[in-house]
Amino acid sequence: MALQSRPERSAPWTYRFYVDVDGTTTDPRLAEALEEVEALAARVVVLGSYEAWIEGSRLSAPPPIPAHHTRKPEVPLVDRRRNPEGSQVSVRHLVFGGEEPVLIAGPCSVESEAMILQTAEAVAAAGGDMLRGGAYKPRTSPYDFQGLGVKGLRYLADARERTGLPVVTEVLSWEEVAVVAHFADMLQVGARNMQNFTLLRAVSRSGKPVLLKRGAGATIEEWLMAAEYILAEGNPNVVLCERGIRTFERATRHTLDLNAVVMVRERTHLPVIVDPSHAAGLRSLVTPLSMGSLAAGACGLMVEVHPDPAKAMSDGEQSLDIPMFAELARRVHPGRTRGMGSRLA
Amino acid sequence: MALQSRPERSAPWTYRFYVDVDGTTTDPRLAEALEEVEALAARVVVLGSYEAWIEGSRLSAPPPIPAHHTRKPEVPLVDRRRNPEGSQVSVRHLVFGGEEPVLIAGPCSVESEAMILQTAEAVAAAGGDMLRGGAYKPRTSPYDFQGLGVKGLRYLADARERTGLPVVTEVLSWEEVAVVAHFADMLQVGARNMQNFTLLRAVSRSGKPVLLKRGAGATIEEWLMAAEYILAEGNPNVVLCERGIRTFERATRHTLDLNAVVMVRERTHLPVIVDPSHAAGLRSLVTPLSMGSLAAGACGLMVEVHPDPAKAMSDGEQSLDIPMFAELARRVHPGRTRGMGSRLA
Amino acid sequence: MALQSRPERSAPWTYRFYVDVDGTTTDPRLAEALEEVEALAARVVVLGSYEAWIEGSRLSAPPPIPAHHTRKPEVPLVDRRRNPEGSQVSVRHLVFGGEEPVLIAGPCSVESEAMILQTAEAVAAAGGDMLRGGAYKPRTSPYDFQGLGVKGLRYLADARERTGLPVVTEVLSWEEVAVVAHFADMLQVGARNMQNFTLLRAVSRSGKPVLLKRGAGATIEEWLMAAEYILAEGNPNVVLCERGIRTFERATRHTLDLNAVVMVRERTHLPVIVDPSHAAGLRSLVTPLSMGSLAAGACGLMVEVHPDPAKAMSDGEQSLDIPMFAELARRVHPGRTRGMGSRLA
Amino acid sequence: MALQSRPERSAPWTYRFYVDVDGTTTDPRLAEALEEVEALAARVVVLGSYEAWIEGSRLSAPPPIPAHHTRKPEVPLVDRRRNPEGSQVSVRHLVFGGEEPVLIAGPCSVESEAMILQTAEAVAAAGGDMLRGGAYKPRTSPYDFQGLGVKGLRYLADARERTGLPVVTEVLSWEEVAVVAHFADMLQVGARNMQNFTLLRAVSRSGKPVLLKRGAGATIEEWLMAAEYILAEGNPNVVLCERGIRTFERATRHTLDLNAVVMVRERTHLPVIVDPSHAAGLRSLVTPLSMGSLAAGACGLMVEVHPDPAKAMSDGEQSLDIPMFAELARRVHPGRTRGMGSRLA
Ligand SMILES: C=C(OP(=O)(O)O)C(=O)O
Ligand SMILES: C=C(OP(=O)(O)O)C(=O)O
Ligand SMILES: C=C(OP(=O)(O)O)C(=O)O
Ligand SMILES: C=C(OP(=O)(O)O)C(=O)O
Ligand SMILES: [Mn+2]
Ligand SMILES: [Mn+2]
Ligand SMILES: [Mn+2]
Ligand SMILES: [Mn+2]
Structure with a gap:
């Protein structure tokens, strides 16, 4: 899950939170969380759901082992x-x-x-x-x-x-x-x-x-x-x-x-x-x-x-x-x- | 509330989330939320609580009216x-x-x-x-x-x-x-x-x-x-x-x-x-x-x-x-x- | 006339003078000057004579009125x-x-x-x-x-x-x-x-x-x-x-x-x-x-x-x-x- | 001797020649040369005579052996x-x-x-x-x-x-x-x-x-x-x-x-x-x-x-x-x- 907030550009004193949830829309835990968010927020809009691009690599999932934990490759990846x-x-x-x-x-x-x-x-x-x-x-x-x-x-x-x-x-x-x-x-x-x-x-x-x-x-x-x-x-x-x-x-x-x-x-x-x-x-x-x-x-x-x-x-x-x-x-x-x-x- | 995550530097495949909560430590809603986080996370450490520096202006509180919603001042603030x-x-x-x-x-x-x-x-x-x-x-x-x-x-x-x-x-x-x-x-x-x-x-x-x-x-x-x-x-x-x-x-x-x-x-x-x-x-x-x-x-x-x-x-x-x-x-x-x-x- | 000198590159302690003379090769004054130069120099080589490219504008002749004596043109010459x-x-x-x-x-x-x-x-x-x-x-x-x-x-x-x-x-x-x-x-x-x-x-x-x-x-x-x-x-x-x-x-x-x-x-x-x-x-x-x-x-x-x-x-x-x-x-x-x-x- | 000319700044079509002569003011050869120059020039002004700063090293004298004829020193002169x-x-x-x-x-x-x-x-x-x-x-x-x-x-x-x-x-x-x-x-x-x-x-x-x-x-x-x-x-x-x-x-x-x-x-x-x-x-x-x-x-x-x-x-x-x-x-x-x-x- 990634919870993100930014000042809403069209209205002062208002924050827009983007909740990017890693799960399926049928997961009850997700429904529950959404409810809690709705309690706090003025308005909730579900932008939609989308497939993760590669298994295990979207924003909030555990990423592949981060580069700085790996050894420097002999030849850089960009080479x-x-x-x-x-x-x-x-x-x-x-x-x-x-x-x-x-x-x-x-x-x-x-x-x-x-x-x-x-x-x-x-x-x-x-x-x-x-x-x-x-x-x-x-x-x-x-x-x-x-x-x-x-x-x-x-x-x-x-x-x-x-x-x-x-x-x-x-x-x-x-x-x-x-x-x-x-x-x-x-x-x-x-x-x-x-x-x-x-x-x-x-x-x-x-x-x-x-x-x-x-x-x-x-x-x-x-x-x-x-x-x-x-x-x-x-x-x-x-x-x-x-x-x-x-x-x-x-x-x-x-x-x-x-x-x-x-x-x-x-x-x-x-x-x-x-x-x-x-x-x-x-x-x-x-x-x-x-x-x-x-x-x-x-x-x-x-x-x-x-x-x-x-x-x-x-x-x-x-x-x-x-x-x-x-x-x-x-x-x-x-x-x-x-x-x-x-x-x- | 601001929920923040980063790859933990000392252990791969592990994320450290910083939860910066706007509230008092006695608020029951906060206790509940912490519990939920604990359920998801391997380990929760409360770094402590601190006073907001100016009423209403810490990271997660509604900020003062953002600059880009205000008119450009005659004389810039840095001038x-x-x-x-x-x-x-x-x-x-x-x-x-x-x-x-x-x-x-x-x-x-x-x-x-x-x-x-x-x-x-x-x-x-x-x-x-x-x-x-x-x-x-x-x-x-x-x-x-x-x-x-x-x-x-x-x-x-x-x-x-x-x-x-x-x-x-x-x-x-x-x-x-x-x-x-x-x-x-x-x-x-x-x-x-x-x-x-x-x-x-x-x-x-x-x-x-x-x-x-x-x-x-x-x-x-x-x-x-x-x-x-x-x-x-x-x-x-x-x-x-x-x-x-x-x-x-x-x-x-x-x-x-x-x-x-x-x-x-x-x-x-x-x-x-x-x-x-x-x-x-x-x-x-x-x-x-x-x-x-x-x-x-x-x-x-x-x-x-x-x-x-x-x-x-x-x-x-x-x-x-x-x-x-x-x-x-x-x-x-x-x-x-x-x-x-x-x-x- | 322009008299020019440079250290000769192939021999130390030797100068090569380039004498660029504005005149005709038949001018007796020129012959006389060349003689004098020969007296002073170890060796004189006449590189040859050549036509002035435009009447009155070679190196040693009075140049056209120098730019800095003229008024700045409305539109620069390069424009x-x-x-x-x-x-x-x-x-x-x-x-x-x-x-x-x-x-x-x-x-x-x-x-x-x-x-x-x-x-x-x-x-x-x-x-x-x-x-x-x-x-x-x-x-x-x-x-x-x-x-x-x-x-x-x-x-x-x-x-x-x-x-x-x-x-x-x-x-x-x-x-x-x-x-x-x-x-x-x-x-x-x-x-x-x-x-x-x-x-x-x-x-x-x-x-x-x-x-x-x-x-x-x-x-x-x-x-x-x-x-x-x-x-x-x-x-x-x-x-x-x-x-x-x-x-x-x-x-x-x-x-x-x-x-x-x-x-x-x-x-x-x-x-x-x-x-x-x-x-x-x-x-x-x-x-x-x-x-x-x-x-x-x-x-x-x-x-x-x-x-x-x-x-x-x-x-x-x-x-x-x-x-x-x-x-x-x-x-x-x-x-x-x-x-x-x-x-x- | 160094003969130098430049357009005179105060009058177009006029050249000022600087004749920097290496010699003593009593040398007859110099007097002769000055005469010849006077014949060609509109006006001759003797700016004066001055001592050479170091024996053998003024503008017109043979310079010390030019650098590019010498070997590069182990340690540059500016070092x-x-x-x-x-x-x-x-x-x-x-x-x-x-x-x-x-x-x-x-x-x-x-x-x-x-x-x-x-x-x-x-x-x-x-x-x-x-x-x-x-x-x-x-x-x-x-x-x-x-x-x-x-x-x-x-x-x-x-x-x-x-x-x-x-x-x-x-x-x-x-x-x-x-x-x-x-x-x-x-x-x-x-x-x-x-x-x-x-x-x-x-x-x-x-x-x-x-x-x-x-x-x-x-x-x-x-x-x-x-x-x-x-x-x-x-x-x-x-x-x-x-x-x-x-x-x-x-x-x-x-x-x-x-x-x-x-x-x-x-x-x-x-x-x-x-x-x-x-x-x-x-x-x-x-x-x-x-x-x-x-x-x-x-x-x-x-x-x-x-x-x-x-x-x-x-x-x-x-x-x-x-x-x-x-x-x-x-x-x-x-x-x-x-x-x-x-x-x-
Ligand atoms: C990275 C540093 O500086 P800078 O941002 O000026 O490069 C630093 O102070 O160590
Ligand atoms: C801001 C832009 O570019 P850059 O990041 O190259 O300045 C842009 O593409 O509009
Ligand atoms: C032209 C000058 O300086 P620089 O050669 O440093 O431009 C000057 O000293 O006036
Ligand atoms: C020295 C040269 O070029 P520039 O004056 O552009 O350095 C050259 O053309 O060899
Ligand atoms: Mn540094
Ligand atoms: Mn742009
Ligand atoms: Mn200056
Ligand atoms: Mn080159």
Whole structure:
């Protein structure tokens, strides 16, 4: 059992608890516990039940022997020598590390139901493969928009329903892993959390594929070792994402480290993609950087797209508008007929 | 109530749950709940009960209205204009931001009961003011020593008992805040977690004073806004700690950013100290950097000390040995008679 | 007239003076001056006479009104608005900024007559467009090999003779501009000299096309303003070269700044190429970075190639061997029949 | 003989040649040569004659055997093991590396005769030890004020005459070394020229003490090797100056690298000072950084001072005004009676 609480975003003085119970819905002990919770809480909503991904490895079950109790392997789990051909990571029907680059697109933040549906439709129509959008946003200032939380997750799931695009979204803290994993197809660990080791272990145990962004101040070695934390905890499905590092150059938000993309491909079997939006911070750079990243060997892209970038609640200056994204998608998937995107048959 | 679990460090396949209950020990509902927990768990230890630091603001109580529900204040809470004289933060009998610099010292990691006691005795004898030591260690590799966990906390508390030195130690994740706050006098948020916003909110609500390290890749603005998260959540007792940033210079581990120390003093009323050990990564630089930091306006220092640096389980190359620390303490507190340290009467 | 002297590299206690005379070979005043020089010098060699590239603008003639005597133009000379189509820079039969990428290759240093001829032959045979090689080497240590000087220039000219490949080579100081310009087709200003403004003015007045490398610690703005120095002094033929910047990442020698390549193309009409060899410092990264750079919009590449990288006198670890270069050339110029290279008919 | 020419700053289309002749003023060959020069030039001014600093080592004489012709020494010339006590460098009556810190102050640029005299008087009165001021300015844009050239040098010499303050000023290119050395007491090699090896050799041969600034993108190792170039060319009188490096922090112009100051003192016997003005870029940081630098072991400071910073032609935001400088000087030289400064008796 994992009991999780967070301040409810839409009402002050109210807490929302996520109770992630390891058991079957018919277990009487579970019913009893739910009753007790209902006594304490204003309102209880059963989000549903779901299968554990691998026997014995969900959040609250005893995990496989934790890595730090094991001996360091001769060859790290991320090391390319463990799979010289390169690993593939599947997210629904998509494959990272396969023949085709995977094009992830969507807004920085899920701002409303309408906007995420509109963006998702446009992304699918243009030939995007997967939908992104933040429901939990890591913001520099506590007064900035922090995301719609669970509501945002729900809208993302609705958008997937409509378009067939699998969904990736960021999880900020381990107690949200269960709920994010419930709604999303892939969990994103953001740059600021690359060395939040508790979170790394929790996303690993969720069983969902993980998109691990490189920290803006993290070395290649640290990035790979962060992935090692996830693999060591039992989850092999990690995709790396280079999203720019902090350098002295002030004309761009970060500096895309293409060296790292190439080097990481040498050193690990894990697939690596590029997020040129955060790397550059300026929309006009996104398409050329995308093409450069794929040519250098990235197996996918994650770009921010907004129907009206000037009005975005976050990262507007770096967001493509729909026509710019359509042009990018055309160049990334030149052979593909538009409008057929990744839509499920 | 907050229910927290973590893999027990000393035994695989075992979980330790921390149950932090908001209530009085005479409440029958609490007794009942404990019974139920005992039924599920192999062993239950009541760590004790403690007073809430401020009415209504401990970890599990409804927090003050969260910052993100409030309007952004005209002047941020950290802004120096809110207290042009500069704020003072007290940790037991010590004052950060007062007349005297505060000298924090101790090992990178608590390695054993004997070593932390030995180090603490030496620190106190030499004139150190406060004891540091990591029980939960953020390590780049999952195979590196991750700290002694609760056992380490207990040893730190024992060392305080013996020497009278208040204790600061790092907390890595919000579910450990309650237990760390139970044992320590001050909670350290490490560089890797500077933008772990869940953790920032949790340490705020713990009511304990917080030592907030700057991220190695974080700007001054981001650092101040991280402190703003803590203040906005209701806890005003934040001390900032500059510990070096990532730069191109490869001869040192990080680059001490003395500019930032000075600038931060202009921009915020919060006290700021320097950790020259992590900034330099080499013990021979620690004393000169310490003297320079104090002369530039830092109100304290945190240095790593080890009885036998060559055998340290982490950060040995940057740890002072006891004689080097004694020399530093003599220079930091020139008027003070040795051996009288911070020992309680 | 410009009188230039340098220590002769092959014999201590000996100076070599370069006398660059502005006049006709029939001028009796010139003959007289040469006589006087012969009286003072151990040996006089007339390197030859050459036409001034533009009336009134060679090194020793009164230059066009220096920029700093003119008013700042409304729109800088480098600004893309001055030529929205993008400028082309010709070096003999090659065009930077045209349809085809220009592939420059050669050793870091010209090490001997045999090695530069061998490398040049291989570069031409594989489909390279232009030959590089340092005769004057900027070396961190004064005890490192500093280049063959004029002898190296001569060998480069011989290699051009044999292969038809135009030659680019670095010039370190303004007094060497005349002699380097005499032998080379394009003058390279190295990263360390990007803000050596005397040198920038001198290469401008030489009339030769200039390859301007970005300083490893220089911003995009500074790089463009360095080009502005050259343009303002009268020479419009500048090609920019991104070669990696200094960042905290220690696994690679520098960090290729692909953002900058794209941004510079927006901000200036000047052609921009990439040097992935110095950017990465490791040969295995060179080919993927090359492909990425071209896809992002670079109009050419400069790569280091050595017949036996393990024995190179400088930068061996980042030098491609001949087969690796042949593979790169094949990918850069897919349609081109090998062996036809840039050979003059 | 060294014949040097530069565009005359005050009149376009006019060149000023500096003829630095190695000989005695009674030599008939010299008189003859001067005549010939007079025939070609519009105006000839004899700046004067001066003694060679060391027999056989002035600019135009055969230099000591150049370093690159010698074997690399077992222990580099800069290495602390060559002088564990630390070297002292004298500039007139001042000593770098002695008991007292040396406080250098003055404007970024020499802007006019009146302003440099006014500033020098104020610096001397407040207790400054030495005067700085740029006559040749390295400016990012070719349209920015480039300095007054020789006129500026003359004003500096006049200011020394009046105040007794020795003068340090930057030299940008080797052909200006002779004239700058003629007027100044110490030659400054700027950050942008730290690896302008021709310039390093030329300042070495000038025989004047050299102030070698660290490049903003240069490592400690490169900085020391730049000093090695100067020592290897025969001049042992080098003072190092840390002036901030390029990092990701955007709130300050550069980042003062105090680690480097301390490390350099370990690795070399050469004295090291700090320039907090360029390191911070903001005047309010200058005094605390100064005190911190001295406490960490720097043996001197170089700060920018301007009588009216708001009107400065360069670097006004980082320049102290006179009262701020007076306060700094009081703190740097606490025991010294004001107004007695470095004035010669
Ligand atoms: C916050 C995001 O990214 P990062 O973690 O890379 O900053 C994001 O993808 O919106
Ligand atoms: C890990 C530590 O520090 P930081 O978070 O600054 O790296 C520490 O203090 O031991
Ligand atoms: C020295 C070289 O390059 P850079 O100036 O870019 O370091 C070179 O091209 O060999
Ligand atoms: C230009 C100057 O400094 P730096 O070379 O350190 O930029 C200066 O001292 O004015
Ligand atoms: Mn974003
Ligand atoms: Mn440590
Ligand atoms: Mn090279
Ligand atoms: Mn200046």
